[in-house]
Amino acid sequence: MLLTNISQLYQVASEGELYKSGLGMQDASLLEDAYLLVENGTITAMGHMNSLSADAWPQAQRIDCSGRIVMPGFVDSHTHLVFPKTREQEYVYRIQGISYEEIARRGGGILNSAKAAQEIPESQLLEETIGRAEEILKLGTTTVEIKSGYGLTYESELKLLRVANELKKHVPLNIKTTFLGAHAIPTSWKGNRKGYIDLVCDKMLPKIVEEGLADFIDVFCDEGFFTVEETEYILRKGQEYGLPGKIHANELAFSGGVQVGVKCGAYSVDHLERSGDAEIAALQGSDTVPCLLPSVPYFLGIDYGPARDMIAAGLPVALATDYNPGSSPGGSMSFVMSLACTKMKMLPEEALVASTLNGAWALRMSDTVGSLEVGKQADLLITKPLASLARIPYSFSSNLIDRVVIRGKEV
Ligand code: NIG
Numbered sequence: 586m587l588l589t590n591i592s593q594l595y596q597v598a599s600e601g602e603l604y605k606s607g608l609g610m611q612d613a614s615l616l617e618d619a620y621l622l623v624e625n626g627t628i629t630a631m632g633h634m635n636s637l638s639a640d641a642w643p644q645a646q647r648i649d650c651s652g653r654i655v656m657p658g659f660v661d662s663h664t665h666l667v668f669p670k671t672r673e674q675e676y677v678y679r680i681q682g683i684s685y686e687e688i689a690r691r692g693g694g695i696l697n698s699a700k701a702a703q704e705i706p707e708s709q710l711l712e713e714t715i716g717r718a719e720e721i722l723k724l725g726t727t728t729v730e731i732k733s734g735y736g737l738t739y740e741s742e743l744k745l746l747r748v749a750n751e752l753k754k755h756v757p758l759n760i761k762t763t764f765l766g767a768h769a770i771p772t773s774w775k776g777n778r779k780g781y782i783d784l785v786c787d788k789m790l791p792k793i794v795e796e797g798l799a800d801f802i803d804v805f806c807d808e809g810f811f812t813v814e815e816t817e818y819i820l821r822k823g824q825e826y827g828l829p830g831k832i833h834a835n836e837l838a839f840s841g842g843v844q845v846g847v848k849c850g851a852y853s854v855d856h857l858e859r860s861g862d863a864e865i866a867a868l869q870g871s872d873t874v875p876c877l878l879p880s881v882p883y884f885l886g887i888d889y890g891p892a893r894d895m896i897a898a899g900l901p902v903a904l905a906t907d908y909n910p911g912s913s914p915g916g917s918m919s920f921v922m923s924l925a926c927t928k929m930k931m932l933p934e935e936a937l938v939a940s941t942l943n944g945a946w947a948l949r950m951s952d953t954v955g956s957l958e959v960g961k962q963a964d965l966l967i968t969k970p971l972a973s974l975a976r977i978p979y980s981f982s983s984n985l986i987d988r989v990v991i992r993g994k995e996v
């Protein structure tokens with residue numbers, strides 16, 4: 586495959602950078618009037634059109650990209666793509682003024698999804714998940730992380746992770762999976778938190794690792810969910826089993842989640858709507874990625890995370906959708922970029938870096954995906970004709986992604 590006459594080729598990284606941080610995120614490694622060659626699923630050459638001879642690679646499938654942008658496929662590093670049903674009734678409750686926390690206390694929220702997840706047959710869950718995966722592919726996501734966490738029983742958590750892994754056979758997405766048994770304390774364990782945590786750590790975790798069902802471990806470290814001490818305990822157990830942490834932190838309160846994530850060497854701490862100087866200071870000098878999920882504050886009507894302060898502090902901010910039925914029922918990375926720009930004042934280039942390279946770094950995959958460089962996997966997007974990158978966040982309800990290529994194959 587030879588892409589020619591690319592108006593704007595956003596490589597995102599051009600010197601093997603595994604992430605970009607701080608104001609460095611404003612440089613999305615733009616090459617104008619470019620070509621790009623893909624062989625056997627890998628990028629093997631690229632450069633200016635004037636260095637491409639007319640008879641080069643005559644056997645390649647040529648795609649004329651005049652007037653278009655070519656950029657890396659989106660890396661959505663935080664989703665709950667495997668879930669049983671939508672929860673629009675809770676959405677209506679929130680419109681009427683009942684908060685997310687109050688709905689959760691009344692047995693809605695995560696526990697509502699967990700009940701449905703326990704009841705749904707695995708085959709149906711897979712079918713519904715395939716539908717959502719096909720939807721996000723069309724929106725330009727080429728790599729996705731998928732969490733369990735709506736099971737909350739031994740059987741059900743395994744079921745969700747089996748579906749997430751089975752999905753790999755049905756769609757060409759690059760998929761990483763995360764065990765989130767510690768998403769909420771199920772109703773039946775309300776009087777015995779330690780009992781449930783032991784079930785997560787001593788029964789579910791060993792089985793999941795034995796079956797190779799997860800790459801990472803997650804905990805919802807927030808007010809009303811898991812404490813800092815519980816989070817550290819679970820993350821350390823995960824580490825013993827070889828699963829690095831990627832945690833939910835500081836969505837609802839200044840929970841200490843960011844600090845404990847950094848302390849335990851988590852690859853990322855995600856949400857961070859409730860973050861200030863102490864959280865940013867904890868992240869500085871660490872290898873933990875702050876991953877912002879702006880469709881959550883959009884949908885729940887809460888404050889956005891302090892993206893500009895994080896960038897000013899030199900952090901490698903990532904962006905993801907958090908696609909889930911409770912707090913973000915959508916998987917559009919273009920919309921996430923739009924919210925990042927409009928609501929958190931990130932520049933379009935910063936939002937692109939955060940949605941590709943830095944998302945890949947949050948999964949420790951940026952040596953292969955998240956940027957367009959020679960030797961990298963050919964996961965790329967060809968946009969509809971458009972004059973500038975800013976059109977993507979600007980046209981917030983349009984899908985401007987025309988063609989999606991994963992490992993060199995158009996999907
Ligand atoms: O990432 N915050 C915790 N978990 C999910 C939402 C869970 C739900 O409401 O179903 C999230 O926002």
Ligand code: FE
Nearest residue numbers: 663665833907
């Ligand atoms: Fe989440």
